[in-house]
Amino acid sequence: MNIASCLWRQLLTEDLGEEIFAFATKIFPICRSITGNGVRQTLREIGVHIPLEVHEVPTGTAVFDWTIPREWNIRDAYIKNEQGEKIVDFAHSNLHVMSYSVPVRQRISLGELKTHLHTLPNQPDLIPYRTSYYAENWAFCMTHRQFESLRDETYEVLIDSSLTDGYLTYGEYLHKGETDDEFLLSAHVCHPSLANDNCSGMGLLAHLAKRMAGLRTRYSYRFLFAPGTIGAITWLARNEHTSQRIKHGLVVSMVGDGGGPTYKKSRRGNAKIDRAMIHTLHHPGLTPTILDFFPYGYDERQYCSPGFNLPVGLFQRSRFGEIPQYHTSADNLEFIRAGHLAHSFRLIVETLNVIENDAVYRNTTPKCEPQLGKYGLYGAVGGDMKAAATNMALLWILNFSDGTHSLLDIAERSDLPFEIIHNTALKLQQHGLLLLDRVAEPDEFRAVSASCP
């Protein structure tokens, strides 16, 4: 064990949430899609904080069952009424244009226009977010209230976009640890102005990578900023060999709102990352939602496809799709908070701390308890339940450090925070009462104690 929990604590500073929020604010207005200059501009902003490696993959490149599509860019878009007023203007919100809309400039009747409009009748004041990556089409999105007020007249529509051979762009950054075993941290970069989904995730990971810079870690940490689905597929197709080094991973999205936290387990269901995250989320005061893996959601779908089956889970605050702001104009900068971003950051750091420090120790005096008082490790006045309670971590570690229980096993069984178990173990080790047996293997299964039914 080369990393005391206190080192990880250094990552958590007062200004953390504000920094991430400021970053999210900066990239919020950019019109991203699965390809194009919006993604490049976003990656440049990330590159301000970490030495990001940016990859460009040409249109037409085969990536497993998929093909890199043409690159989409957009300069302007509007709908004008007969008075020449722009009633819908891309400049006001990039959600107004369905992503990957083909170029259009024409005058059309209301009836025809309506076949190219998306609204949310049940949320009449919000603009929906829509895409059509693989079917050529164009559309505008608007509030349902505006939709209902449209007069029966001729409209002028313009979408000044381009769909041309180009590139799919993604960025990655590797924090080198002591081993080549990797921890993947992945955020999608393809959504336009949606603050929580996923300016929050990009900001959190960019700042985690930045703050880890000086930290000696056991694992190497791979930060991946790629468009959803096609981006993850592209990375996996180009990195099949590297993917085998991924021992743990998290997809990070929607980490700035006040809901949750939510953790969706990897397909394996009991991977170390699953156990570490679940243990971390069972902090007093949190009411986490823990979901079994299901093959819908974010890029864990690709990482957990059966041909890879990587131990990658999904961390979020509110569960995607279950909040009214999801994929609407209400997912704006007012929806996320610096405090929530900092809290999400802390939960992820605590989870990494578990992964880094889980190990199996051996009690050097396994026959009966050692006389802890001798070592100054134990309250000397008997009969006092309170002193006893504070000594519980000592007793749990000593009793279960028999070579078959890791610190995480003991933290789970004792219902004590991993950090307390870990720091207490280091103290026992200093007194010679505990010896390191082995670092916990990344894919070591939960030690099945005889008490499991």
Next chain:
Amino acid sequence: MNIASCLWRQLLTEDLGEEIFAFATKIFPICRSITGNGVRQTLREIGVHIPLEVHEVPTGTAVFDWTIPREWNIRDAYIKNEQGEKIVDFAHSNLHVMSYSVPVRQRISLGELKTHLHTLPNQPDLIPYRTSYYAENWAFCMTHRQFESLRDETYEVLIDSSLTDGYLTYGEYLHKGETDDEFLLSAHVCHPSLANDNCSGMGLLAHLAKRMAGLRTRYSYRFLFAPGTIGAITWLARNEHTSQRIKHGLVVSMVGDGGGPTYKKSRRGNAKIDRAMIHTLHHPGLTPTILDFFPYGYDERQYCSPGFNLPVGLFQRSRFGEIPQYHTSADNLEFIRAGHLAHSFRLIVETLNVIENDAVYRNTTPKCEPQLGKYGLYGAVGGDMKAAATNMALLWILNFSDGTHSLLDIAERSDLPFEIIHNTALKLQQHGLLLLDRVAEPDEFRAVSASCP
């Protein structure tokens, strides 16, 4: 897979419930017991619908620890009061005479008569159903209200029955499938005028056998119509070798009332039939009762005795013994309904559909998702949760068709109906995205995914 789910759907027609009800009505009046002409007459009625093979096993034949008893037949029975009035008359209800009552004709006092009367004090208007197969005795059953009104006088009792060397009679019918592996469907035929228990079960199975006639099936289906306990024991004793072919089975009784549905698992507890039935009963809108195996009940007791331990469960509507009509004159034709019979039939057919079609497929593009849109299998406009929901079956099948999960595994895990999973798998197979790996073995255990704790 040679049977699309739609073929099984053909068995379910509008008039199904009415047909079964009409059959139950026809056999209801017959005075059945564990032997005798009532059973023969009932089997003849079944034989009208299917080419039933009827077996006669002589009195005295040893069947395991048992011996075929003498054959019991009854022509008439009554109790007359001093005025010569028949106050109890077998002609009105065959429940009035305890089954296997020995012949009697005598004049007796009220006091002595009472030692030969069965009533239900807590259900004073109902006649109980009673038997005494293995202890020579005679008795009448009557309402408790009548019992209490009996005057202290001398009564004339007649039971014109016979207990003579004869035969135990049962019938069986085999629907030949593509393999010799068998699915056993068993109903007891020994109860007199009890509509639900088990005119309903006999009627359901007779019509299931009849309707399956034209259907190509993987399994051979054995329909057994035999007296309870001694009949099942007799069949098992005479068919020890054949019994090894039974890979799945259901005892069917009390399938016409409005309660339940109830499924009692086989002794194995996780046999394919248990999983298939439980999955089927977890349809939305049903509130099934699932019971662990216990060694009391119907003929599953014999099929699941430790020397056989066959994978045979019990399907019912209300749970036996837990409704006031159970084993009384209230279990009459008003207690069962055509609609309930049809619903029970449908649940069994859906279960057979699972058993017939469960198979393990392999995703041909296991690395990342295939681009479903390419195949026209997927809604092309992203961000729309509703389209996504309807595509869930596709994603579940692709993600879990890794050679270790059968369609039933996937249906269970995804909580989607087997029929949807099966039909979607066939569609994926048509597009080359799925290959059949193997038919699911009848006794293949649930594929234990890594997520099982």
Next chain:
Amino acid sequence: MNIASCLWRQLLTEDLGEEIFAFATKIFPICRSITGNGVRQTLREIGVHIPLEVHEVPTGTAVFDWTIPREWNIRDAYIKNEQGEKIVDFAHSNLHVMSYSVPVRQRISLGELKTHLHTLPNQPDLIPYRTSYYAENWAFCMTHRQFESLRDETYEVLIDSSLTDGYLTYGEYLHKGETDDEFLLSAHVCHPSLANDNCSGMGLLAHLAKRMAGLRTRYSYRFLFAPGTIGAITWLARNEHTSQRIKHGLVVSMVGDGGGPTYKKSRRGNAKIDRAMIHTLHHPGLTPTILDFFPYGYDERQYCSPGFNLPVGLFQRSRFGEIPQYHTSADNLEFIRAGHLAHSFRLIVETLNVIENDAVYRNTTPKCEPQLGKYGLYGAVGGDMKAAATNMALLWILNFSDGTHSLLDIAERSDLPFEIIHNTALKLQQHGLLLLDRVAEPDEFRAVSASCP
């Protein structure tokens, strides 16, 4: 099987609770500690009932990580005020002096005195129980009410104690059974006047040992009366080899109050003793608390240390530390009752009965049920659910006596009391329907039936 359940029943007589209570009353006033004459006097009282072997282990002896401390004895102690009145007097309650207080005789100010006083501010009328075995110190314990009324004057304090090289004393008694496999029953003897904790436990075990005298048992029963922690450690250090014979064990403490019952499982969690005790406590009418093992509590901490990991659980009424009387002067003779002591005794005897008699039988007619009526084992009139219910034990045993289920397995699965299962099995054995396959191994795990998920 050499012990019918009825033999164990003999241990339970009318006067049982009164006898144990009388014993507890006798030893209650003795001032015990982890060493000294109070322990010797207590063991002499136990020796009145059983031929107890008393061991004396010299001060300074190393026992694993510990050392036998000096022997502590006390003759008198008081606090006098300026008027020469004894405001605290050891003669009134031995709880007034912190155990292992070093000798003191001096005049001190109130301020200084207060640094040597223990009280319970939240329970102002109770005297706390405190010890300081391994840190040299002295203190008095008093009610908080008295503490608050202390005047600012000079006090004379006397503790006429001695801490000298001597011995640690413990007693043990072995009831020899047919095998050398042992059942350990252990009670701590180090607490002064605390009636429930543990005059009750000492009394219960002394009388259990006494009453077992004439009983032929399969296991040998080791009764250990030793000071808490250091006594158990001493016994284990001196009996490492013997400890390997311990196949089952119970620590017994606080068995006279009206709470609970409570059972804390052994570290193994599914040892036979765990299953037997839990089964016994699931009697109708009881609301037991079953706790997973945790490494704090009584001497199960030592027996279950990882170097021994013995199958030893803890039986109590109320859970320690969770009642206001715990470790206070309210744990007096009014807190325990003869009836509770007798009930605790009965629960332990029933548990021993399970351990002694658990065995695996084989059904001699495994193919279908035997015709129980033939053997007079079964109600002959069918259709009567009540008779059926009383026959359930027969059916459960026959169905599950397949060589993989022990009687305890069957009792657990059928939810019928072990005693009924056991006595019914003996009846079936008499009729040749059941053969003893093997005595259940002490550490045989629960037979995993196929129905386990």
